[in-house]
Amino acid sequence: MTLTRLLVLRNRLLLTCWPLTLIGLCCTLSTYEQTYPTAGQRRTAVELAQLNPGSTLLYGRLPDPGAAAQMFAWEIGAFVTILAAVMAVLTAVAVTRAAEDDGSLELLRGCGVTVLRPLYSALTILTGAAVLLTAGCAVAITVTAGQSDGVSVSGTVMFAAVVGVTFLTVSAVTVLAAQVAPSAGQARLWGFGALGVAFAVRAVADTQQVGWLNWVSPLGLRAVVEPFTVDRWTALLPGLLTVLVLVVLAVLVAARREFGAGLLRRRDARNGRLRVHGMVGLQARLARPSLLVWTVTVAAIGTLFAAMGSGAVEQQRDGEVGGFLGAQLGTGDPAAGYLAYRGTVIGIVVSVFAILSVLAARHAEDTGLTGQVLATGVRRWAPMAAQAAVAAAGCAVVLAVTGVITAVITPMFLDGDDIAARSLAYALGQWPTAAAMIGCATLLIGALPRLAALAWLPLAASSLLALLGDLLGVPDRIQDLGFFQHVPDIAGVDRPVGPLLWLAAAGTLLVLAGSAGAARRDLRAG
Template sequence: MTTARLLLHRHRMMIGSWLLLLLTLLGGTVWAYQDTYPTAGQRDAAVELARADTATTLLYGELPLPGTPAQMYAWEIGGITTILVSVFAVLLGVALTRAAEDDGTLELIRSCGVDRRNPLRAAIAVIACVATALAVGTAAVTGTWVGDVDGITGLGVAAFGAALGLTFLLVGVLTVVLAQLTSTAPTARLLGLTAVAAGFGLRAVADVRDIGALNWLSPLGLRATVQPFTANRWWVLGIYLAAAVTLAWVAGLLYERREYGAGLITRSEIRDVRLPVRSALGLRMRLARRSTLIWAAGVAGLGALFTAMGSGVVEQSRDGDVGGFLGTQLGGTDPVAAYCAYTATLLAMVVSAYSILQVLRHREDETAGRTALIVAGGVRRWAPLLAQVATAVAGSAVILAAAGAAGAAIASVTIGGDSPAVRMFTFVTGQWPATAVMAAGAALLAGIWPRAAGLAWLPLVAAGTLALLGPLLNIPQRIRDLGPFQQVSDPVAATAEWTGPAVLLLIAVTATACGLAGINRRDLLAG
């Protein structure tokens, strides 16, 4: 337990920030579903449209009948939160295991004479504690609306909280298993996020094709299998809990069978060729080349998928038949522009995660001693961090361009209206300044306060909440207009405004400069 307390203390800011944001999102949106559809007729029409629309089913799953406010809340907000919880689980699982091994933390712990299996057990214990806190917190913040929102019951909120907490536990322990296969934290993180994407795809196929049995194979399908506020199937939780325990046991077996600092999957031999790297920027770009191409392919595919589903949504929006969460996103005067902006926001959030991860690798390189080796070669101490930021910003531009091109190609043949291809490409690529701001925020923390680098995810979650849930939470328009993802103007509009992107780039440059100045005023490995 001493090791578990140490890991919990070390990552307390990351854990606390994520829990605060998730619980605020869950507790602050319940009431909106009672007010959005005040009459049964309006609610029945919205439920019918939601169940018939492939796009919403793909995103959130199948909406259960009769579609009470509680069921719609668990369907929409539960779908969004499940993805956020899964990403959180991957980041924490890698931070507690492979990242701690890479930076020497676990080596220091083991040098004190503790059992070699103790760090792994402590990591799983911390994941279990966070899962419990998430489950209890979700039940608490949602349970405050019992009696005030139709369908919110004590058993329902308990089942909903348990489903989210168990989702976190499953993904977290699965990430620990994957971390035993690879020898670096970035690769383990990539494997974990790939597993989340695969789980989302499996859940989407299960709901779109009406193959409910497939949901049993995906951690992200746990919410649909438990059916909170509908059937409250408690026995399902026991099966998934047993699966989590089994995964933890597998992680222990794999941990015993590999060398410390290595993975079970051996890395391919490095080719004996010269690598003409002449600067810190060239080194970083070479190292990030493969992951950037993988992200570009994945995000481009995601953009094409969302664009392909846009035709039906745009037509329904023209008729005023789209309600609920998606209806608030398409509430603009032009449904084509509104849907392009909505798709671009989703893609920008994914690319922002890429840019943050790229910059946060500077902290990993610093703690592992690689930055010191570079600086010892005569490179200025701020150059490695600047190289990380430049790589993240350039990589984000490449990924957004690929996604914008894919979306534009699909939009030209699937979405009717005025210049859908131009709009899709412009809205997607126009989010580049927003992703640059996210990278700059991570650079600011990495330079000034590296121990709190995990807080770099706060601006992304806050900006995403403001963009996606601002209308649902009745946040004033003037505040929503300040969000980083709301700064792209419609290129077809008569008065296109580009002040917002320019201000975002100015903020990004300023934050990066402050981070570079901060790293010059402190010692490496100090915060």
């Protein structure tokens, strides 16, 4: 078996689930033709979208005349490119520094594998994933578009190429970061940090009409190429050239750095004693830095959505917004609909933090920390249970801080009844969802650690149902199976809390089952 095949086999779930999700999103083009069956309805929706600063911030600028294909590239294109960038960060770290840090590449190096061979294999995998994404998106649009207005062969190819080049660019940035960063975790953090900067640059370019900034952001490539509008294929060349330069730099750095370390020295080791009391205290102390970062990040996202919600709410009150945002606002009170939508976005981000926090237990087991802790006489179920408890407490802290901040800021921008109380409730109400995500991840890592990557499946499925369920015409009974959108409107007449109690109870039972499973298996074994 070659090294490339081995890396593909080890990361087969990551390399399969993410592309299928992105390709599936590309099958939604025909729904835009069905949502706006007449030219007048489409014209109204396009005008509302072009005048809404919130929509521009999230998706970019919608070009005229707003054909179904253009609206697809505007809305779904934003989701697909962002998710492709997230996949790029996770995949690039998984096939480079993560494989190096867990010791598997060290064994292969002992068998005569050359210094740069692992990096070449990783680059081969990333290039293959980009080709798969490009081909898959193009085929999905071609097969499902039907007679949708504005669809063309060149536009389809350009849209798919934008997804592939975006993936490649973010992958190249992350691969270079993996050669410089002192650990895989730090490389992953830098990759997501670069992604956040890219989104901010793209948002500034579109909201402030500074178009040239889109040329320096991977997420701005869609606005530069303009698939289904201009199909500017020459705009792909700077991105491909950037990828080439970054890859050359990564190879030069990889040839000169020490194996298992980056160019920057680790600074997380200290000579002083770490005073902790029990397993929960140890896990809380280890999780404190990431908790601070995620609290600031989620609070910033909540504040951003609070500041840009007034335009969408007012437009929904005056007329039908339609499309993705219209589906999220619903048919009731637009203010409540927008706050529920913002709560869903916050819940998705917090769920990512929850799953990553539980996955840290697997990393601690792989690095030997769990074995050292168990050598002190700690019960075998305690590390897993403590990790889940700290993750749940961390989610509560993040949601509480975000809820309080948004409750103060939202009434400044949004008019309506009980805006502050609703804003706080829609944020805090995401905790049972996070608890259920923690339970699913704990069960997999505790009982079946080889399937730990499947911990992301409930989040992906629930997010798709919550964000695109109405737009795709998914029946309500199927949407209700998702973990999100169960928070009741505290100012409404009907305020059912049963689904939230079920989510919290399910999360608790799954944590107990996962902790029991961890006590009945060997370390680093399924």
